[in-house]
Amino acid sequence: KAGVTQTPRYLIKTRGQQVTLSCSPISGHRSVSWYQQTPGQGLQFLFEYFSETQRNKGNFPGRFSGRQFSNSRSEMNVSTLELGDSALYLCASSLTRTTGQTPYEQYFGPGTRLTVT
Amino acid sequence: AQKVTQAQTEISVVEKEDVTLDCVYETRDTTYYLFWYKQPPSGELVFLIRRNSFDEQNEISGRYSWNFQKSTSSFNFTITASQVVDSAVYFCALIKNYGGSQGNLIFGKGTKLSVKP
Numbered sequence: 001k002a003g004v005t006q007t008p009r010y011l012i013k014t015r016g017q018q019v020t021l022s023c024s025p026i027s028g029h030r031s032v033s034w035y036q037q038t039p040g041q042g043l044q045f046l047f048e049y050f051s052e053t054q055r056n057k058g059n060f061p062g063r064f065s066g067r068q069f070s071n072s073r074s075e076m077n078v079s080t081l082e083l084g085d086s087a088l089y090l091c092a093s094s095l096t097r098t099t100g101q102t103p104y105e106q107y108f109g110p111g112t113r114l115t116v117t
Numbered sequence: 118a119q120k121v122t123q124a125q126t127e128i129s130v131v132e133k134e135d136v137t138l139d140c141v142y143e144t145r146d147t148t149y150y151l152f153w154y155k156q157p158p159s160g161e162l163v164f165l166i167r168r169n170s171f172d173e174q175n176e177i178s179g180r181y182s183w184n185f186q187k188s189t190s191s192f193n194f195t196i197t198a199s200q201v202v203d204s205a206v207y208f209c210a211l212i213k214n215y216g217g218s219q220g221n222l223i224f225g226k227g228t229k230l231s232v233k234p
Contacts, residue, residue, distance in 0.1 A: 003161075033221060043208065045221035056221055088160060102169060103150055103212050103220045108162035 002027065004093050004109035012115045018079040021112045025072050025093030031055075032074040033106060034066060037088040046089075049074055050096060078114075086116045119144045121211050123225035130199055131233050138194045138228045140209030146170075151192045152210040152222065153183065162208070168192060199232045206230070 005024045013019050025032050033056075034046040045058040049068035066076040072093075078085055092106035120143040130136045142151065153165040166176060168185050176183045180197045196203055206227045212220040 035222075042226045043222070043224040045223075048221060058221065090160075090162065092162075102167075105152065105164045105167050106222065107164060108154075110159060110161045113160075 004091055004107055006089075006091050006109040006112050008112060009110065010113050010115075012117060013081050014117055015081055015083060017081050018077060019081060019114060020075055020077045021089055021091075021114070023074045023076075023091030023093075023109060025074070025091075026107055028095070029093035029107070030072050030096050031094045031104075032068060032072065033092045033094075034074070034076050035090045035092065035108075036060075037090060037111070038086070043090070046076065081116045083116050086114060088113050119146075119149075119211050119223050121209050121223055121225035123207075123209055123228050125228045126226070127229045127231070129231045129233065132201060133198050134232075135195060135197050136199050136230065136232075138196075138207050138209075138230065140192045140194065140225060142190050142192065142209070142211050144211060150212045150220075151185070152212065153192075153194050154208045154210060154224075155205045156208065156227070157205040165194075196230075199230075201232050201234055204230060204232045 007022045031050045033048040035043050037043045046060055047054055047066050048056040052068045063079045068074045088111045090108050090111045092108045094104040094106045122141045149170045151168045154162045155165055156162050173185050182195045184193045206229045208227045209225045210222040212222055
């Protein structure tokens with residue numbers, strides 16, 4: 001089974017620009033989450049999508065947004081890029097739990113390394 | 118507030134040594150779930166184990182073992198007879214907000230393990 005794929009793997013952007021990152025989950029996984037990893041803040045949760053709806057959101061400014069498509073693929077967008085947005089952006093997918101079930105483990109993609117200059 | 122602390126920033130050992138990575142967590146939930154992930158230099162987070170708060174049995178998987186102690190809020194990870202391929206950053210995580218969603222992982226800052234030949 002193919003793992004989580006993320007494109008592009010590397011990206012260099014200039015301050016003020018916007019960027020869109022893409023994530024394809026493992027086949028059969030309908031939940032997709034995004035995390036930001038930086039040396040200073042570590043791994044931080046951005047948001048989670050299921051059935052094309054955002055179910056959960058981390059503490060990030062509105063410049064960070066995302067969406068999910070009917071095939072469970074997801075994109076995240078960062079507008080008006082700042083130097084501090086330079087990070088590894090990780091996408092994770094999981095099976096969908098029902099109420100009362102144990103949370104499933106999340107499987108991560110290789111990430112997109114974004115550099116803002 | 119939920120929090121995960123990995124006090125060891127970096128550990129260096131020689132191959133075949135045993136090494137224990139510490140993880141201390143804080144949560145007010147009575148039911149919670151803990152995870153360990155490995156991040157090799159390639160960047161992709163690899164799921165290692167999930168443990169729920171009701172199961173305090175230690176777990177062993179090959180050279181890996183985990184010691185969960187609710188009394189001290191710790192979930193430590195031991196690698197026996199370490200190998201160079203074990204070199205990676207290891208993250209302990211707690212999941213939250215999974216009531217209406219898949220939940221988001223709260224990660225510790227990670228412990229970088231270097232195993233030298």
